[in-house]
Amino acid sequence: MQSPLWGTGISLKALVNKENNRVIFAESDEDFIDVLFSFLTMPMGTIIKRIRYKTVRIGCMNNLYESIMNLDGQQFRTVACKNMLLNPRNAAEAECKRLKLNVDNGDPLGYFVCNRHECRLSGNKLLSHYRNAICGCGLRMDSEMCLSKKESEGSFFDARDRGVYLKGLTRFIITDALEVMPASVESSHSLLYALQVTDGKIIEEHSFHIGVDKVLTLLKHSLVEEAPLTKTLLKKNPEPELGKADFCRGRYTKSRMTPASNTHEGICVKLTVSKSKNIVCYAETSEDFVDLLFSFLTVPLGYIMKEMCNTFGGCISHLYKSVEKLDAEQFLKSCKHKEMLLRPKLAPDFSYENHPLSIEEDRHPPYYYEWNRNGVRLKSDKPSTLIEGSSTLTVMDPKFHFKEATSGGFLMGPSKFTITDNLIVTPISPVSCMSLLNKLEVPLNDVKECVVHVGCEEALKLLLASFESESALTNAFLREANP
Numbered sequence: 001m002q003s004p005l006w007g008t009g010i011s012l013k014a015l016v017n018k019e020n021n022r023v024i025f026a027e028s029d030e031d032f033i034d035v036l037f038s039f040l041t042m043p044m045g046t047i048i049k050r051i052r053y054k055t056v057r058i059g060c061m062n063n064l065y066e067s068i069m070n071l072d073g074q075q076f077r078t079v080a081c082k083n084m085l086l087n088p089r090n091a092a093e094a095e096c097k098r099l100k101l102n103v104d105n106g107d108p109l110g111y112f113v114c115n116r117h118e119c120r121l122s123g124n125k126l127l128s129h130y131r132n133a134i135c136g137c138g139l140r141m142d143s144e145m146c147l148s149k150k151e152s153e154g155s156f157f158d159a160r161d162r163g164v165y166l167k168g169l170t171r172f173i174i175t176d177a178l179e180v181m182p183a184s185v186e187s188s189h190s191l192l193y194a195l196q197v198t199d200g201k202i203i204e205e206h207s208f209h210i211g212v213d214k215v216l217t218l219l220k221h222s223l224v225e226e227a228p229l230t231k232t233l234l235k236k237n238p239e240p241e242l243g244k245a246d247f248c249r250g251r252y253t254k255s256r257m258t259p260a261s262n263t264h265e266g267i268c269v270k271l272t273v274s275k276s277k278n279i280v281c282y283a284e285t286s287e288d289f290v291d292l293l294f295s296f297l298t299v300p301l302g303y304i305m306k307e308m309c310n311t312f313g314g315c316i317s318h319l320y321k322s323v324e325k326l327d328a329e330q331f332l333k334s335c336k337h338k339e340m341l342l343r344p345k346l347a348p349d350f351s352y353e354n355h356p357l358s359i360e361e362d363r364h365p366p367y368y369y370e371w372n373r374n375g376v377r378l379k380s381d382k383p384s385t386l387i388e389g390s391s392t393l394t395v396m397d398p399k400f401h402f403k404e405a406t407s408g409g410f411l412m413g414p415s416k417f418t419i420t421d422n423l424i425v426t427p428i429s430p431v432s433c434m435s436l437l438n439k440l441e442v443p444l445n446d447v448k449e450c451v452v453h454v455g456c457e458e459a460l461k462l463l464l465a466s467f468e469s470e471s472a473l474t475n476a477f478l479r480e481a482n483p
Contacts, residue, residue, distance in 0.1 A: 010035070010100055012208045014233065015188075017195075019202045023229040025191050026174045030166040031100045032210065033180055036319055037165050038096055039219055040302030041344045042104050043088035044467075047301065050103060051220045058223055060423035060466040064297055067425035074412070075427070080130035080398035081410040088298040089347035091362040092340050098164045103215050111378055112141045113369070113393070120369050120391060127367050127378075127393040129349075134401045141396075145378040147367075165337045176227045178315040180322035182331065208233055222315045266453035267292065267356070271477065272433070273450055274442045280473040281447065282436055283419040289454065290417050290425055291409030292356055296463050300344035303359055304467055307460055349397050352409040356459035367393045421473045423466055452477050 014026040048058065048065045068085045076082045087106050090096055096104045112128045113120050114135040124136035133141045162168030171183040173191070181187050197203065208214075214232060221228035269285045283289075305320040320342070328338045343360070351361040368379045371389035378393075399410060416428040426432065437447070452458065458476070465476040 008101075008211065010210045012210050012233075014206045014208065014229070015203055016206050016234065017197060017202055018204055021230070021234055022227065023176045023233060024195060024197060024203065025176070025188065026229060027183060028172060028174065030163040030168055030170050030172075033172050033174070034164040034166055035099055035101050035103075035215055036174070036178065036180065036218075037323060037341050038092070038099055038102075038104065039222065039316065040305065040320060040323070040341045041090055041092040041096065041300050043090060043298050043300055043347070044304070045085060045088040045297030046090065046104055046106065047219065047223075048297065049086070050216055056220050056224060057470075059468050060470060060472045061297065063420075063422050063424045064293055064466070067423070068294060068297070071425070071427075075415060076410055077399050077408070077412055078130075078401065079132060083130070084350065084398060085294050085297055085410060088350060091300070091345040091347045093347070095164050095337075095340070101210070101212050101215050103212055103219065111145045111147055111367075113143050113145060113378075114139055114141050115143045117371070120393070121371065121389065122391070125369070125391050125393050126396050127369075128396045128398065130398045133396050133398060145376070148377045148379045163333060165341060166332055170331060174229065175318075176229045178222055178228060178318045178322075180319065180326075182326075206233075222319070224314060226315065228315050266455040266458070269452050269454060271450045271452060271473065272437075272447050273478065274440070274446055275448055276446050277440075277442065278474075278478055279440075279471065280421045280478060281440055281442055282421070282433055283473055284428060285417055285419065287408070287411035287413040287415045287417070290415075290419070291352070291411055292454065292459055292462075293419070293423060293425065293466070294410055295350075295352075295355065295357070296466055298346055298350040299357070299359065299463065300346070302341060302344040304463065306343065308464060348395070349399065352399065355409070356454060356456050357463065358456060364395045367395065369393050419473070422470045423472050 010028070010032045012026050012028050012032060015024040016022070017024055044058075044061050045065060048061050052062060052065065065086070068082060071082070073079065073082055089106065089109075090104050093104070093106075093109070096102050110129055110131060112131050112133065114124070114126065114137060116123065116135075116137060116139060119126070119135055119137055119139075126133075126135055126141065128141045131142050131144070135141050163170075173181050173183050173187050175191060192198075218228055218232040221231040225231050267285070267288045269283050269289050271283050272281045273279070274281055301316060302320060305317055308317065323338060323341045326332060326338070328335045332338050345360045345362040348362050348364045351359070365380045366382060368382060369391050370377050370379060417425055418428050418433060419425050420436065437444070454462070462472060462476040466472040469475045
Protein backbone atom coordinates (compact mmCIF):
# COMPACT_ATOMS: atom_id res chain seq x y z
CA MET A 1 0.00 0.00 0.00
CA GLN A 2 1.41 3.39 -1.00
CA SER A 3 2.43 5.51 1.93
CA PRO A 4 1.52 9.20 2.17
CA LEU A 5 5.09 9.72 3.37
CA TRP A 6 6.35 9.10 -0.16
CA GLY A 7 5.13 12.49 -1.39
CA THR A 8 4.29 13.51 -4.93
CA GLY A 9 7.68 13.69 -6.63
CA ILE A 10 11.10 12.12 -6.91
CA SER A 11 14.45 13.79 -6.25
CA LEU A 12 17.20 13.13 -8.75
CA LYS A 13 20.88 14.06 -8.80
CA ALA A 14 22.80 14.30 -12.07
CA LEU A 15 26.30 15.04 -13.29
CA VAL A 16 26.23 17.53 -16.16
CA ASN A 17 28.90 18.39 -18.69
CA LYS A 18 28.95 22.21 -18.64
CA GLU A 19 30.69 22.49 -22.02
CA ASN A 20 27.98 20.77 -24.07
CA ASN A 21 25.12 20.99 -21.54
CA ARG A 22 24.60 17.23 -21.55
CA VAL A 23 23.69 14.87 -18.74
CA ILE A 24 26.55 12.44 -18.14
CA PHE A 25 24.57 10.26 -15.79
CA ALA A 26 21.96 10.55 -13.06
CA GLU A 27 21.80 8.82 -9.71
CA SER A 28 18.63 7.62 -8.00
CA ASP A 29 17.14 5.07 -5.67
CA GLU A 30 14.59 2.40 -6.61
CA ASP A 31 11.66 4.84 -6.81
CA PHE A 32 12.76 6.44 -10.09
CA ILE A 33 14.01 3.19 -11.64
CA ASP A 34 10.69 1.49 -10.87
CA VAL A 35 8.95 4.28 -12.78
CA LEU A 36 11.31 3.86 -15.76
CA PHE A 37 10.87 0.10 -15.83
CA SER A 38 7.07 0.48 -15.65
CA PHE A 39 7.20 1.95 -19.19
CA LEU A 40 7.68 -1.62 -20.44
CA THR A 41 4.34 -2.72 -18.99
CA MET A 42 2.29 0.11 -20.52
CA PRO A 43 -0.03 -0.73 -23.46
CA MET A 44 0.65 1.31 -26.59
CA GLY A 45 -2.83 2.85 -26.45
CA THR A 46 -2.08 4.25 -23.00
CA ILE A 47 1.21 5.72 -24.21
CA ILE A 48 -0.48 7.35 -27.21
CA LYS A 49 -3.27 8.69 -25.00
CA ARG A 50 -0.81 10.20 -22.53
CA ILE A 51 1.56 11.83 -25.05
CA ARG A 52 -0.66 12.50 -28.08
CA TYR A 53 -0.98 16.17 -27.15
CA LYS A 54 2.80 16.51 -26.99
CA THR A 55 3.06 16.54 -30.81
CA VAL A 56 4.97 13.27 -30.99
CA ARG A 57 3.92 10.61 -33.46
CA ILE A 58 4.86 6.98 -32.84
CA GLY A 59 4.90 5.42 -36.29
CA CYS A 60 1.27 4.71 -37.23
CA MET A 61 0.04 4.16 -33.68
CA ASN A 62 -1.43 7.67 -33.42
CA ASN A 63 -3.49 7.06 -36.57
CA LEU A 64 -4.86 3.80 -35.18
CA TYR A 65 -5.88 5.56 -31.96
CA GLU A 66 -7.56 8.40 -33.84
CA SER A 67 -9.31 5.92 -36.16
CA ILE A 68 -10.92 4.26 -33.14
CA MET A 69 -12.00 7.65 -31.81
CA ASN A 70 -13.60 8.54 -35.15
CA LEU A 71 -15.29 5.19 -35.78
CA ASP A 72 -19.01 5.02 -35.03
CA GLY A 73 -19.75 3.17 -31.79
CA GLN A 74 -22.20 0.91 -33.63
CA GLN A 75 -19.27 -0.66 -35.47
CA PHE A 76 -18.16 -2.29 -32.20
CA ARG A 77 -19.56 -5.48 -30.71
CA THR A 78 -20.41 -3.86 -27.38
CA VAL A 79 -20.32 -0.38 -25.88
CA ALA A 80 -17.31 -1.46 -23.82
CA CYS A 81 -15.17 -2.41 -26.84
CA LYS A 82 -14.41 1.13 -27.97
CA ASN A 83 -13.61 2.17 -24.42
CA MET A 84 -11.30 -0.83 -24.01
CA LEU A 85 -9.25 0.14 -27.06
CA LEU A 86 -9.04 3.83 -26.17
CA ASN A 87 -8.24 3.06 -22.53
CA PRO A 88 -6.46 -0.31 -22.50
CA ARG A 89 -5.74 -1.79 -19.11
CA ASN A 90 -2.29 -2.74 -17.88
CA ALA A 91 -1.77 -6.33 -16.71
CA ALA A 92 0.65 -4.88 -14.13
CA GLU A 93 -1.95 -2.36 -12.92
CA ALA A 94 -1.61 -3.42 -9.28
CA GLU A 95 2.15 -2.79 -9.39
CA CYS A 96 1.76 0.55 -11.18
CA LYS A 97 -0.57 1.79 -8.45
CA ARG A 98 2.28 1.37 -5.97
CA LEU A 99 4.71 3.52 -7.98
CA LYS A 100 5.67 6.81 -6.44
CA LEU A 101 4.76 8.43 -9.78
CA ASN A 102 2.22 6.49 -11.84
CA VAL A 103 1.75 7.77 -15.39
CA ASP A 104 -0.47 4.81 -16.33
CA ASN A 105 -3.31 6.24 -14.25
CA GLY A 106 -6.44 5.11 -16.05
CA ASP A 107 -9.90 5.02 -14.57
CA PRO A 108 -10.26 2.75 -11.53
CA LEU A 109 -11.48 -0.74 -12.29
CA GLY A 110 -15.26 -0.94 -11.88
CA TYR A 111 -17.31 -3.81 -10.45
CA PHE A 112 -20.90 -4.21 -11.64
CA VAL A 113 -23.47 -6.91 -10.93
CA CYS A 114 -27.06 -7.56 -11.91
CA ASN A 115 -29.75 -5.74 -9.92
CA ARG A 116 -31.45 -9.06 -9.19
CA HIS A 117 -30.09 -10.42 -5.92
CA GLU A 118 -30.95 -13.96 -7.05
CA CYS A 119 -28.61 -13.62 -10.04
CA ARG A 120 -25.67 -12.95 -7.76
CA LEU A 121 -26.23 -15.87 -5.40
CA SER A 122 -27.93 -18.67 -7.29
CA GLY A 123 -28.51 -17.51 -10.85
CA ASN A 124 -25.95 -16.49 -13.45
CA LYS A 125 -23.40 -15.30 -10.84
CA LEU A 126 -21.78 -12.77 -13.17
CA LEU A 127 -19.51 -9.79 -12.59
CA SER A 128 -18.66 -7.10 -15.15
CA HIS A 129 -15.88 -4.52 -15.05
CA TYR A 130 -17.94 -2.33 -17.42
CA ARG A 131 -21.32 -0.80 -16.68
CA ASN A 132 -24.46 -1.93 -18.53
CA ALA A 133 -23.29 -5.36 -19.67
CA ILE A 134 -26.27 -7.65 -20.25
CA CYS A 135 -26.80 -10.34 -17.63
CA GLY A 136 -28.07 -13.81 -18.54
CA CYS A 137 -31.50 -12.77 -17.22
CA GLY A 138 -31.64 -9.95 -19.77
CA LEU A 139 -31.22 -7.07 -17.31
CA ARG A 140 -28.37 -4.58 -17.39
CA MET A 141 -25.56 -5.03 -14.93
CA ASP A 142 -25.43 -1.50 -13.52
CA SER A 143 -25.39 -2.12 -9.78
CA GLU A 144 -21.89 -0.97 -8.75
CA MET A 145 -20.01 -2.55 -5.85
CA CYS A 146 -16.76 -1.73 -4.10
CA LEU A 147 -14.12 -4.40 -3.73
CA SER A 148 -13.38 -5.09 -0.08
CA LYS A 149 -9.74 -5.00 0.88
CA LYS A 150 -8.11 -8.30 1.63
CA GLU A 151 -8.13 -9.07 5.30
CA SER A 152 -4.35 -9.41 5.27
CA GLU A 153 -3.95 -5.86 3.98
CA GLY A 154 -3.42 -3.04 6.42
CA SER A 155 -2.60 0.62 6.41
CA PHE A 156 0.70 0.29 8.27
CA PHE A 157 3.68 1.36 6.16
CA ASP A 158 6.84 -0.68 6.51
CA ALA A 159 9.96 0.92 5.04
CA ARG A 160 11.31 -2.55 4.25
CA ASP A 161 8.49 -2.92 1.71
CA ARG A 162 9.82 -0.12 -0.45
CA GLY A 163 10.17 -0.74 -4.13
CA VAL A 164 7.76 -2.17 -6.70
CA TYR A 165 9.89 -4.21 -9.09
CA LEU A 166 13.19 -3.51 -7.38
CA LYS A 167 14.22 -4.19 -3.83
CA GLY A 168 14.18 -1.20 -1.55
CA LEU A 169 17.21 0.82 -0.41
CA THR A 170 19.20 0.22 -3.61
CA ARG A 171 20.81 2.92 -5.75
CA PHE A 172 21.37 3.01 -9.49
CA ILE A 173 23.08 5.02 -12.20
CA ILE A 174 21.08 6.05 -15.28
CA THR A 175 22.93 7.16 -18.41
CA ASP A 176 21.65 9.80 -20.79
CA ALA A 177 20.50 6.95 -23.05
CA LEU A 178 18.57 5.27 -20.19
CA GLU A 179 21.00 2.47 -19.49
CA VAL A 180 20.45 1.47 -15.86
CA MET A 181 23.16 -0.13 -13.74
CA PRO A 182 23.86 -0.58 -10.01
CA ALA A 183 25.59 2.47 -8.58
CA SER A 184 29.32 2.10 -8.02
CA VAL A 185 32.43 4.25 -8.30
CA GLU A 186 33.76 1.88 -10.96
CA SER A 187 30.64 2.31 -13.12
CA SER A 188 30.76 6.10 -12.86
CA HIS A 189 34.44 6.18 -13.80
CA SER A 190 33.77 3.90 -16.79
CA LEU A 191 31.05 6.24 -18.05
CA LEU A 192 33.28 9.30 -17.72
CA TYR A 193 36.07 7.48 -19.52
CA ALA A 194 33.72 6.35 -22.33
CA LEU A 195 32.57 9.95 -22.84
CA GLN A 196 36.20 11.18 -22.73
CA VAL A 197 35.50 13.40 -19.74
CA THR A 198 38.84 13.77 -17.96
CA ASP A 199 38.71 17.32 -16.66
CA GLY A 200 36.66 17.56 -13.47
CA LYS A 201 36.30 21.33 -13.94
CA ILE A 202 33.74 20.86 -16.72
CA ILE A 203 31.49 18.74 -14.49
CA GLU A 204 28.89 20.08 -12.12
CA GLU A 205 26.18 18.49 -10.00
CA HIS A 206 22.51 19.34 -10.59
CA SER A 207 19.49 18.42 -8.51
CA PHE A 208 16.04 17.92 -10.01
CA HIS A 209 12.56 17.26 -8.71
CA ILE A 210 10.67 14.97 -11.06
CA GLY A 211 6.88 15.00 -11.27
CA VAL A 212 4.38 13.20 -13.49
CA ASP A 213 4.68 15.74 -16.31
CA LYS A 214 8.46 15.30 -16.44
CA VAL A 215 8.05 11.52 -16.47
CA LEU A 216 5.67 11.78 -19.44
CA THR A 217 8.17 14.03 -21.22
CA LEU A 218 10.90 11.49 -20.52
CA LEU A 219 8.69 8.69 -21.86
CA LYS A 220 8.09 10.69 -25.02
CA HIS A 221 11.79 11.45 -25.55
CA SER A 222 12.80 7.86 -24.77
CA LEU A 223 10.80 6.75 -27.83
CA VAL A 224 12.26 9.28 -30.26
CA GLU A 225 15.58 10.56 -28.91
CA GLU A 226 19.08 9.25 -28.23
CA ALA A 227 19.60 11.49 -25.18
CA PRO A 228 16.25 11.58 -23.37
CA LEU A 229 17.58 12.67 -19.95
CA THR A 230 19.26 15.73 -21.43
CA LYS A 231 16.23 16.54 -23.54
CA THR A 232 13.92 16.22 -20.54
CA LEU A 233 15.97 17.91 -17.84
CA LEU A 234 18.13 20.49 -19.62
CA LYS A 235 16.99 21.37 -23.12
CA LYS A 236 13.90 22.53 -24.94
CA ASN A 237 14.03 21.42 -28.56
CA PRO A 238 11.47 20.95 -31.38
CA GLU A 239 9.55 17.72 -30.99
CA PRO A 240 11.00 14.94 -33.18
CA GLU A 241 8.97 12.31 -34.97
CA LEU A 242 9.50 8.59 -35.07
CA GLY A 243 8.89 6.61 -38.21
CA LYS A 244 10.26 8.61 -41.15
CA ALA A 245 12.77 5.92 -42.04
CA ASP A 246 11.94 2.69 -43.80
CA PHE A 247 11.40 -0.50 -41.83
CA CYS A 248 14.87 -1.90 -41.35
CA ARG A 249 15.00 -4.37 -38.50
CA GLY A 250 15.48 -7.37 -40.72
CA ARG A 251 14.01 -10.27 -38.75
CA TYR A 252 11.16 -11.22 -41.04
CA THR A 253 10.86 -12.30 -44.64
CA LYS A 254 8.52 -10.85 -47.21
CA SER A 255 4.87 -11.83 -46.72
CA ARG A 256 3.17 -14.23 -49.09
CA MET A 257 1.55 -12.26 -51.93
CA THR A 258 -0.67 -13.99 -54.46
CA PRO A 259 -3.04 -13.05 -57.27
CA ALA A 260 -6.47 -12.03 -55.97
CA SER A 261 -8.05 -15.27 -57.16
CA ASN A 262 -5.94 -17.53 -54.94
CA THR A 263 -6.83 -18.43 -51.34
CA HIS A 264 -4.66 -19.34 -48.35
CA GLU A 265 -5.02 -19.63 -44.63
CA GLY A 266 -4.89 -16.45 -42.55
CA ILE A 267 -6.67 -13.11 -42.66
CA CYS A 268 -7.15 -12.03 -46.27
CA VAL A 269 -6.20 -8.45 -47.17
CA LYS A 270 -6.50 -6.99 -50.67
CA LEU A 271 -3.84 -4.39 -51.43
CA THR A 272 -3.97 -1.74 -54.13
CA VAL A 273 -0.34 -1.16 -55.08
CA SER A 274 1.38 1.45 -57.23
CA LYS A 275 3.55 -0.49 -59.69
CA SER A 276 5.94 2.36 -60.38
CA LYS A 277 6.36 3.57 -56.79
CA ASN A 278 6.14 0.12 -55.18
CA ILE A 279 3.96 1.40 -52.36
CA VAL A 280 0.62 0.32 -50.96
CA CYS A 281 -1.96 2.97 -51.82
CA TYR A 282 -4.66 1.43 -49.64
CA ALA A 283 -6.05 -1.90 -48.48
CA GLU A 284 -9.55 -3.34 -48.46
CA THR A 285 -10.36 -5.88 -45.79
CA SER A 286 -12.85 -7.20 -43.27
CA GLU A 287 -13.24 -6.59 -39.55
CA ASP A 288 -10.81 -9.45 -38.78
CA PHE A 289 -7.82 -7.45 -40.01
CA VAL A 290 -9.01 -4.24 -38.35
CA ASP A 291 -9.40 -6.14 -35.06
CA LEU A 292 -5.74 -7.10 -35.38
CA LEU A 293 -4.65 -3.52 -36.11
CA PHE A 294 -6.67 -2.07 -33.24
CA SER A 295 -5.33 -4.73 -30.88
CA PHE A 296 -1.84 -3.29 -31.41
CA LEU A 297 -2.88 -0.54 -28.99
CA THR A 298 -3.44 -3.13 -26.24
CA VAL A 299 0.08 -4.59 -26.60
CA PRO A 300 2.59 -3.64 -23.85
CA LEU A 301 5.67 -1.72 -24.97
CA GLY A 302 7.94 -4.39 -23.46
CA TYR A 303 6.47 -7.04 -25.76
CA ILE A 304 7.40 -4.93 -28.80
CA MET A 305 10.94 -4.47 -27.48
CA LYS A 306 11.23 -8.22 -26.91
CA GLU A 307 10.21 -9.02 -30.47
CA MET A 308 12.55 -6.38 -31.90
CA CYS A 309 15.44 -8.25 -30.28
CA ASN A 310 16.65 -4.99 -28.71
CA THR A 311 17.38 -3.39 -32.10
CA PHE A 312 15.06 -0.38 -31.77
CA GLY A 313 16.81 2.95 -32.36
CA GLY A 314 15.26 4.77 -29.39
CA CYS A 315 16.26 4.29 -25.77
CA ILE A 316 13.46 2.01 -24.59
CA SER A 317 15.56 -0.90 -25.81
CA HIS A 318 18.28 0.20 -23.38
CA LEU A 319 15.79 -0.04 -20.52
CA TYR A 320 14.80 -3.51 -21.70
CA LYS A 321 18.46 -4.63 -21.86
CA SER A 322 19.07 -3.18 -18.40
CA VAL A 323 16.32 -5.36 -16.93
CA GLU A 324 17.81 -8.39 -18.70
CA LYS A 325 21.22 -7.72 -17.15
CA LEU A 326 20.05 -7.10 -13.59
CA ASP A 327 20.47 -10.03 -11.24
CA ALA A 328 16.95 -10.87 -10.09
CA GLU A 329 18.04 -12.33 -6.75
CA GLN A 330 20.19 -9.34 -5.84
CA PHE A 331 18.23 -6.37 -7.18
CA LEU A 332 14.68 -7.36 -8.10
CA LYS A 333 11.94 -8.44 -5.74
CA SER A 334 11.61 -11.80 -7.49
CA CYS A 335 12.07 -13.59 -10.79
CA LYS A 336 8.35 -13.08 -11.32
CA HIS A 337 8.82 -9.31 -11.25
CA LYS A 338 11.60 -9.57 -13.82
CA GLU A 339 9.33 -11.69 -15.99
CA MET A 340 6.58 -9.05 -15.74
CA LEU A 341 8.95 -6.51 -17.30
CA LEU A 342 10.61 -8.68 -19.94
CA ARG A 343 7.50 -10.60 -21.02
CA PRO A 344 4.53 -8.40 -20.14
CA LYS A 345 1.09 -9.86 -20.73
CA LEU A 346 -2.13 -8.50 -22.12
CA ALA A 347 -4.63 -7.48 -19.48
CA PRO A 348 -7.49 -9.97 -18.95
CA ASP A 349 -10.13 -9.96 -21.75
CA PHE A 350 -7.92 -7.99 -24.17
CA SER A 351 -7.08 -10.96 -26.35
CA TYR A 352 -9.61 -12.83 -28.45
CA GLU A 353 -10.07 -16.19 -30.10
CA ASN A 354 -7.66 -16.88 -32.99
CA HIS A 355 -5.61 -13.73 -32.34
CA PRO A 356 -2.60 -13.95 -34.73
CA LEU A 357 -0.12 -12.55 -32.17
CA SER A 358 1.20 -15.11 -29.70
CA ILE A 359 1.03 -12.86 -26.66
CA GLU A 360 -0.12 -14.27 -23.35
CA GLU A 361 -3.21 -12.88 -21.63
CA ASP A 362 -3.31 -12.43 -17.87
CA ARG A 363 -6.10 -13.99 -15.80
CA HIS A 364 -8.73 -12.40 -13.61
CA PRO A 365 -8.39 -12.93 -9.88
CA PRO A 366 -11.27 -14.85 -8.28
CA TYR A 367 -14.20 -12.80 -6.99
CA TYR A 368 -16.61 -13.77 -4.22
CA TYR A 369 -20.00 -12.26 -3.42
CA GLU A 370 -21.11 -12.39 0.20
CA TRP A 371 -24.46 -11.49 1.74
CA ASN A 372 -25.48 -11.47 5.39
CA ARG A 373 -27.43 -9.33 7.83
CA ASN A 374 -24.62 -6.77 7.88
CA GLY A 375 -24.98 -6.16 4.15
CA VAL A 376 -23.28 -7.30 0.95
CA ARG A 377 -19.66 -7.18 -0.11
CA LEU A 378 -17.40 -8.21 -2.98
CA LYS A 379 -14.08 -9.87 -2.14
CA SER A 380 -11.12 -11.25 -4.05
CA ASP A 381 -9.82 -13.42 -1.22
CA LYS A 382 -11.58 -16.73 -0.74
CA PRO A 383 -13.63 -17.05 2.46
CA SER A 384 -12.08 -19.41 4.99
CA THR A 385 -15.42 -21.23 5.16
CA LEU A 386 -18.16 -21.13 2.57
CA ILE A 387 -21.08 -19.38 4.22
CA GLU A 388 -24.67 -19.78 3.14
CA GLY A 389 -24.99 -16.33 1.56
CA SER A 390 -21.92 -16.46 -0.69
CA SER A 391 -21.09 -17.35 -4.27
CA THR A 392 -18.19 -17.32 -6.71
CA LEU A 393 -18.71 -14.82 -9.53
CA THR A 394 -17.57 -15.26 -13.13
CA VAL A 395 -16.16 -12.18 -14.86
CA MET A 396 -17.90 -11.49 -18.16
CA ASP A 397 -15.86 -10.87 -21.28
CA PRO A 398 -16.85 -7.26 -22.08
CA LYS A 399 -16.51 -7.91 -25.81
CA PHE A 400 -19.56 -10.18 -25.83
CA HIS A 401 -23.07 -10.40 -24.47
CA PHE A 402 -24.00 -13.32 -22.26
CA LYS A 403 -24.28 -16.66 -24.14
CA GLU A 404 -22.92 -15.08 -27.33
CA ALA A 405 -20.40 -17.17 -29.25
CA THR A 406 -16.92 -16.08 -28.15
CA SER A 407 -15.24 -15.69 -31.51
CA GLY A 408 -13.90 -12.61 -33.21
CA GLY A 409 -12.62 -9.46 -31.63
CA PHE A 410 -13.81 -5.94 -30.92
CA LEU A 411 -15.75 -5.14 -34.12
CA MET A 412 -19.12 -6.20 -35.46
CA GLY A 413 -19.16 -8.20 -38.65
CA PRO A 414 -19.43 -8.64 -41.46
CA SER A 415 -17.96 -5.21 -42.21
CA LYS A 416 -15.59 -3.83 -44.83
CA PHE A 417 -12.92 -1.19 -44.27
CA THR A 418 -10.39 0.87 -46.18
CA ILE A 419 -6.93 1.22 -44.62
CA THR A 420 -4.27 3.66 -45.79
CA ASP A 421 -0.57 2.88 -45.80
CA ASN A 422 -0.16 4.81 -42.53
CA LEU A 423 -3.06 2.86 -40.95
CA ILE A 424 -5.92 5.32 -41.03
CA VAL A 425 -8.97 3.05 -40.82
CA THR A 426 -12.37 4.07 -42.21
CA PRO A 427 -15.51 2.22 -43.39
CA ILE A 428 -15.04 1.29 -47.03
CA SER A 429 -15.64 4.16 -49.50
CA PRO A 430 -14.84 3.94 -53.25
CA VAL A 431 -15.00 7.74 -53.45
CA SER A 432 -12.35 8.09 -50.76
CA CYS A 433 -10.17 5.50 -52.48
CA MET A 434 -10.20 7.47 -55.73
CA SER A 435 -9.40 10.66 -53.84
CA LEU A 436 -6.49 8.91 -52.18
CA LEU A 437 -5.05 7.79 -55.52
CA ASN A 438 -5.27 11.37 -56.77
CA LYS A 439 -3.56 12.65 -53.62
CA LEU A 440 -0.74 10.12 -54.10
CA GLU A 441 -0.53 11.07 -57.81
CA VAL A 442 -1.01 7.45 -58.83
CA PRO A 443 -2.93 7.00 -62.13
CA LEU A 444 -5.35 4.12 -62.57
CA ASN A 445 -3.12 2.42 -65.16
CA ASP A 446 -0.33 2.28 -62.57
CA VAL A 447 -2.16 0.18 -59.97
CA LYS A 448 -2.40 -3.54 -59.42
CA GLU A 449 -4.27 -5.60 -56.87
CA CYS A 450 -2.51 -8.16 -54.69
CA VAL A 451 -3.71 -10.33 -51.88
CA VAL A 452 -1.70 -10.91 -48.73
CA HIS A 453 -2.63 -13.52 -46.13
CA VAL A 454 -1.80 -12.49 -42.59
CA GLY A 455 -0.81 -15.18 -40.12
CA CYS A 456 1.40 -15.05 -37.03
CA GLU A 457 4.59 -14.03 -38.82
CA GLU A 458 2.93 -11.32 -40.90
CA ALA A 459 0.99 -9.97 -37.90
CA LEU A 460 4.19 -9.56 -35.89
CA LYS A 461 6.00 -7.91 -38.77
CA LEU A 462 3.09 -5.50 -39.20
CA LEU A 463 3.07 -4.68 -35.47
CA LEU A 464 6.75 -3.73 -35.57
CA ALA A 465 6.32 -1.75 -38.79
CA SER A 466 3.37 0.16 -37.34
CA PHE A 467 5.49 1.08 -34.31
CA GLU A 468 8.49 2.51 -36.16
CA SER A 469 7.25 3.46 -39.64
CA GLU A 470 4.68 5.75 -41.20
CA SER A 471 4.30 3.37 -44.15
CA ALA A 472 3.34 0.25 -42.26
CA LEU A 473 1.56 -1.68 -45.03
CA THR A 474 4.30 -1.02 -47.58
CA ASN A 475 7.11 -1.88 -45.21
CA ALA A 476 5.41 -4.98 -43.83
CA PHE A 477 4.15 -6.47 -47.09
CA LEU A 478 6.19 -5.12 -50.02
CA ARG A 479 9.72 -4.32 -49.00
CA GLU A 480 12.43 -6.69 -48.02
CA ALA A 481 14.09 -5.76 -44.74
CA ASN A 482 17.36 -3.87 -45.11
CA PRO A 483 20.51 -5.65 -43.96
